[in-house]
Amino acid sequence: MHHTPRKPNRRALAAVIALLLAAPFAAAQAPAASPGPDDEAPTPQSLDAIIVTGTPAAQTKLESSVSISTIGVEQIEQSAPRSTAEIFRNIPGVRSESTGGEGNANIAVRGLPVAAGGAKFLQLQEDGMPVLEFGDIAFGNADIFLRADWSLDRIEALRGGSASTFASNSPGGIINFVSNTGEVQGGAIGLTAGLDYDSFRTDFRYGGPINDQWRFHVAGFYRRGDGVRDPGYTAEDGGQIKANLTREHDGGFLRFHLKLLDDRAIGYLPMPVRVTGTNRNPRFSGFPGFDPGRDTPHSPNFLTDIGLDGNNQRRRTDIADGMRPKSTAFGLEFQRAFDNGWTLDNRFRYADTDGRFVSPFPAEVDDGADIAASIGGAGARLVTAGSAATSPAYTGLAIREHLFNTEINDFGNYANNLQLSKAFDSAGGTLDLAGGWYRSRQNIDMDWVWNSYVLALDGNDARLLDVISATGQRLSTNGLYAYGVPFWGNCCTRSYNTKYVIDAPYLSLAWSNDRLSVDASVRRDNGEATGNYAGSVQVANLDVNGNGTIEPTERSVSTVNNAAVSPVNYDWGYTSWSVGMNWLASDDLAYFARASRGGRANADRLLFGVVRADGSVRSEDAVDLVDQVEAGVKWRWEGLDLYLTAFRAETEEQNFEATNQRFLNRTYLAKGIEIEGAWRSGAFSVNGGATWTDAEISRDQISPANVGNTPRRQADWVYQVTPAYAFERWTIGANVIGTTDSYAQDNNALVMPGFVQTNLFADWRVTDALTLTLNVNNVFDEFGITESEEGAIVDNAANIIRARSIPGRSTALSLRYDF
Secondary structure, eight states: OOOOOOOOOHHHHHHHHHHHHHHHHHHHTSOSOOOOOOTTSOOTTSTTOEEOTTSSSOEETTTOSSEEEEEEHHHHHHTOOSSHHHHHTTSTTEEEEOOSBSSOOEEEETTOOOSSSSOTTEEEEETTEESSSOTTOTTOOGGGGOOOOTTEEEEEEEESTTHHHHSTTOTTEEEEEEEOOOSSOEEEEEEEEESSSOEEEEEEEEEEESSSSEEEEEEEEEEEEOOSSOOSSOOEEEEEEEEEEEEEETTEEEEEEEEEEEOOBOBOOOEEEEEEEOSSSEEEEOBTTBOTTTOOSOOTTOOEEEEEOTTSOEEEEEGGGBEEEEEEEEEEEEEEEOTTSOEEEEEEEEEEEEEEEEEEEEEEEEEHHHHHHHHHOTTOEEEETTSOTTSOOOOSEEEEEEEEEEEEEEOOEEEEEEEEEEEEEETTEEEEEEEEEEEEEEEEEEEEOOEEEEEESOSTTOOBEEEEOTTSOBOOBTTEEESSOGGGTSOOOEEEEEEEEEEEEEEEEEEEOSSEEEEEEEEEEEEEEEEEEEOEEEEESOOSSOSSSOOGGGSEEEEEOGGGOEEEEEEEEEEEEEEEEEEEEETTEEEEEEEEEEEEEOOGGGTTTTSOTTSOOOHHHHEEEEEEEEEEEEEEETTEEEEEEEEEEEEEEEEEETTTTEEEEEEEEEEEEEEEEEEEETTEEEEEEEEEEEEEEEEESSOGGGTTSOOTTOOSEEEEEEEEEEOSSEEEEEEEEEEOOEESSTTOOSEEOOEEEEEEEEEEESSSSEEEEEEEESTTOOOOEEEESOSOOOTTSOEEEEEEEOOOOEEEEEEEEEO
C-alpha cells in the first residue's frame, strides 16, 4: 500500500523554478571557472582550518582557545550516514543517539544529560543562526527540521567554551551547518539507490561567480522510499532546496539565504525486544516474525487515525506522515568594514515552520490474552480487526499502542544578531573588541491528541486487533479501543500556544600577540514567555466518528479542556561568561584553557506541572545553568593533527518526559578527556576521536536514591575512527562507531551492552567527472540499543522491554557526475 503524494506548495515551487532558471543563465555570462583550492589548502580536520562558529572573528583552530571540530563534505560521505544525527556520531565529545530515523535524535555533549530527549544544551544552526531556539521541544526536536545535503561546505561543532556567550540556550555547544557560497564555479548531480531496501534519492548542486561582484549557490535533494526498516508502505517522501546569493562590496558583502523544506520521514520509537540473562549480563534477541534490528511496529494495516483535533473537532490523520517538517526560511547576512576600523556584521533569519509528528509508541507488550483482559475484563479476548466476534482468538504477543499524534501548528521563529567590532594596537599586541545584540522569538503552538490501539506483534504486516468481551460485545473498532490513553491515566491530551522572546546583549574582548591570546566574553539573556495552555478532560458519550451511535470507545473520550485555559506569563534572566587563553609554544604546538558559565531557558516542558496558576514559574525552574572548565593541547607533526582536552562540567536539569510522565530536578557532574586526531601519509589517511566520561547524578530532589548513580545511557567511552586509502581511481575505507556499556535508566540496574558499528565505503572514479560509490552501513549487522524504557528485568527469566535499536545492515549505491 502506497501513500498518495501531497500536492506541492505552488509558491515554493515558483521560487525554486525561478532560481534554477536564473542560475544557468547567470553562469553562462560568468568568467571562466576558478581553478579551485591548491594542493596546500588545509583539510577541514587540519589545525590550520579557519573556524567561524562561537568566535567573534574567523581564526584558525591552532590559534583558538576553544574545542571545535570541522567535518568536511568528504568526511560526511565516508561515514555513510542515513540521517543528519548519524553525522554527529563522528564528532568527538558528542553522543548522538541516532536511532529515531531522519530526526528525533537524542544529542548530548561531554556528559551533559539527555534526561528527556532532544538536544537541550546544544544549539543546531544553519549559517550561524538557530534552526529552532530550543533543541528539545517535545515532538519537535531541532534535528527534525535540519537536513544535510550538497548545499553544505562543512559542519563546525563547538563543544563548551564560548558557545555560552555567542549563542543563547547553548551552554553545551553549537553544531553549525555552513553553506557553500559559490566561490568556485561548478556543479554536480547524483543518484542514490538502496540495494537491500527501497529508497531512491536525487541530489544536485550548482554555483559560482556571476561577475566580479555577484556569486550564487543552489542545492537540494528529493527522495522517496520505505526507509531502512520496511514498514510495508512508502514512508519517506520529500526534499529540500537551499540557495544563497552573495554580492561582494568594498569592505564586506551582502548575502541572501533561502531554504524550502517539505519532507516526510518515518519516526522510529522503541521496538519490542526480548531479554534474558541478568541485569548485569543481559542477552537481547527478537521474536518469531519480529526482528528489532530490522522491523518496526508500523504497518500498512495501520495508516489512518480517526479522532479529534486541538479544537475537539473530528479529524483524520495519515499515520504515514511520520515526522512531517515544513519550513520556508529566509536569511540575510551583511558585513561592512568602515574606514575608521570598525566592522558591522548583521545576521537575520526568519522561518515559517509547521508540520506533524505521528508514530506508534508501544506502551505495553504482553500476551494477547492479558492485554484483552486488562481492557475488557475477565474472559475478554482479541480477534483480527473487522472479523466476526466469534472468530478464533488471537493467542500471540500483542502491543498496546499509544499513537503519538502531535500537530505542529506553528514553530515559526526569527532571530537577528547585530555585532560591531574593531581591532586596536595595544601593549605590543592586538586588542579585538566585539559587542552585539541578539534578539529572537520562538513560537511553540502544538496539539497533542493521542488514541489507543492494539496490534499483533509481527513484522511489517502487523494486524490490528479488536477486543471482544466475555459476553461477545465488540469493545474496539479497527484496533482502536480508546480515544485517549487510559493506560497512562488519560494524561496526554493537551494544547498550547506560547511565544518565547529573547534579548541578549554581549561583549567580547580578546588580546593577542604572536604567541599568546587571552579572551573574555559576557552575555546577558533576558527572556519572556507568554501564551496559554489547556490540559485534558474526559467527556462522556461523545460521538467522535459521527455515525449517530455511541460506541464503547465513545463512552469516555479525552478532549482538550478549552473551557479552562491556563495562562503562561513569566520572564527570566541569566548571565553567561567565558574566559580563555591560548599559548603557541611553537608553530606546531599550542596549549589552551577555558572556564565558562552558561544557561538554558526551559520552554514547553514546564507547561504541565511547573507553571503556576497565574502563569509564573519559579526562577530556579525557568533556567538551568552549566559551569564548565577545560584545558588541552593541540599538536601537529608530519601530517598528524592532534587535540587532547580535559573537561569538567556541572549541570542543573529541570525537565519532563512524556513517555513516563516523570518530572526531573537534578544536578549532574561530569568530567573526562576528549581526543581528536587526523593523520595523512601519502595515500593513507585516518581521522577519529574518543571521549572518556565519568558522570554522576550529584543531587536529585525528586528521587534521592539516584544520587551517586551514573546518568542513564552515559557510557564511559564513545569513539569513532575512519581509515581510508586512495588509489589512482579508487578510495576505500571504513567508518567505525563504538560505545562501551551504559545503564538503561538512572537506577543503574539494567546494563545496555556496548557495541561497535562498522560502515564501509568505496569510491570508483570512472572518469574525472563520474564517480560510483558503494556504502554499506552496519556491515556486520550488529545489534545495539541506545535507550530503553525499562530500567530492570527479572534475572534469568524471559523479559520484554521496549528499546530503540540501531538499524541492521543496509547498502546503497550512488552515481555522481561533476561538471
